[in-house]
Amino acid sequence: MSRSRKAKKLPQEPIELVIEDLSHDGRGIAKWNEKVVFVQNALPGETVTAKLSKMNRKYNEAMMQEVLVASDDRVDPKCEYYEMCNGCTMMHLAEEKQIDFKFNALKSNFYKMAKAEPKEWIEPLTDDHWAYRRRARLSVKWVKAREAVLVGFREKNGRFVAKMDFCEVLEKPLADLIQPLAELFAQMDIKAFIPQIECSLGDDELSIIIRHMRPLTDPDFELLKAFGEEKGLMFFLQSKGPDTVKPLVPYGDRQLAFSLPHYGLNYHFLPNDFIQVNRKMNEKMIKQALAAMDLEANDVVLDLFCGLGNFTLPMAQTAAQVVGVEGDERLVERARHNAELNGLSVDFHCADLTKDHSNSAWFNSPYNKVLIDPPRSGAWEILPLIAATKAKTLVYVSCHPASLARDTDRLVNELGFTLEKAGVMDMFPHTSHVESMAIFSRP
Structure with missing residues (x-):
């Protein structure tokens, strides 16, 4: 029993x-x-x-x-909601000590998992610590006892949505919408069936994807339409998976876009596309990566996990040939569009980079330099393919120090690369998230 x-x-x-x-x-x-x-x-x-x-x-x-x-x-946290809100986790630690924590996390992972240390540590990349986020996924909760809707990050216990009217790390156009959106949703018939929203801020446009578990009523539709017109934002609806995202109303030529002024580049993206959250740090990161690549006019470059061309297009302005490979067909379509938008010739391919691509057509170019920007899981499966190229330079952009250290172990101790430089980038101030970059070479 x-x-x-x-x-x-x-x-x-x-x-x-x-x-x-x-x-x-x-x-x-x-x-x-x-x-x-x-x-x-x-x-x-x-x-x-x-x-x-x-x-x-x-x-x-x-x-x-x-x-x-x-x-x-x-230090005293600047945000009045910090004690309960889990959007940030390190605001009580002095800003200069936060980057020390991230550096030590990277250094510790290299030592423990790869028994390696770079020949040179790159000075940490930092920028504004406040109002830096142009994208956010926020929870939504109808609280019947309060007759109110909460919009925000989860509480530190993870069970509830934090009650907040503003966010110090969101860019101001997003932060200013938290309370108005809560009041808007509270008026809707399906307020109990909206679990989250996804916000994206371009250079000139703002979009909000509303995840809804029940169809909108006609009054709900009119409320959203009027609010969007008043605030100048675009609403999108998502009834199920990512493929169900659709605009609330036709928006004509309105387009989410961001620019890289240093390179004179413009990018179009859709509301649920992945883009780097921190716009200022993104441009600094690209500059650092391209400096490490040391591109010349005769270089042939392979850009793996290329997304919508964040690194690919700046590299294509100098190199003889750049090939971008990405696993998400939608992002590949956007990358091709962005190359055409900027008058650049880039060869983009969609491929599952956890598979063997030694016989794929795109692999048969004489690459001498490689850049990779993989997800948190890292690039373990594709490392032998990188080693099979003629590349003498590899720039690895990482969003997870443990997977970077694991992959470094393989690159250095099995595949003949040398860890030349590495450093951290404060892409997400006031959080424990560690973004980093490592530069590898081989004879």
Whole structure:
């Protein structure tokens, strides 16, 4: 006869903890009853009181209640919603120490997973720490007891939507819409069936995708139409998967777009296309990558995981030939459009880069330089193919230090590359997200 296991009851009284270190996601690490405790908003060297929020077999989690002994690196968060909102996780840490944390995360991953260190560390790339996000996915929740709709990031406990009227890290046109959107959704008949929105800000246009679990009523449609006209934004509806995204009304020639002024380039994108969230850091990142590529007029370049051509088009302005490969057919279509828009000749292909492409037509060019910008999972499967090219330079743009370090181990210790340089880029200030770049060479 099976018996259900009762969940262990959490202690109600706060416990006192001494914080020893920071975890990879920016939480303080302490010990309690011979078990590790991860503590939200706590810093190394601090003594705090905290309330346990979750107890697991190997570790516990806790929410900090009070700082008894503060770290010299602690600062007062600028955002009034920071204590509950999980959109940012490191705003209590001084800005210059946040980038140190990210650098140490990259360095630690290189050492632990690749037993490697670059010949030279690149100075961290940074820019504005506030109002930097041009894209965001926000949760929406109808709270019947309050007769109100909440629009925002999730709370730090993950269960609820944070009550917020503004966001300090969203670009201002997006941040200013949080409260008006909450009031708009509260008037809709299907307010209980809108779980999230996805916001995108171009140079001149703003779009919002509304995920809805029930069809809009006629009054709902009129409310959205009037609001969009008043605010000058484009609404899109998504009833199921990404393929169901459609405009609320025809928008004619209106187009989401962003530019790279340094290169004189313009890009068109759709509301659910991937673009880099931080526009200023994106341009700095491209400049750094192209400097590392050291492109010449006779270079033949392979750009893997190329998206809509973020790196591809700037490289095509110098190199003899650039081939971009991407797994999302929709992004490949946008990349081709953007190349034509800018009068550039680029060869784009759609391919699953977890597969072997040694016999693919696009692989048969004499590449001497490669750039890759893979997802969080990294580029493990495609590394042997890169090694099979004639490329002597490889620039690796990473959004996850652990997968970069794992791939570095293979590149350096199996495939004959040397790790020349590496550094971090503060693409997401006030979060533990680590964006980085590594430059490899071989004889």
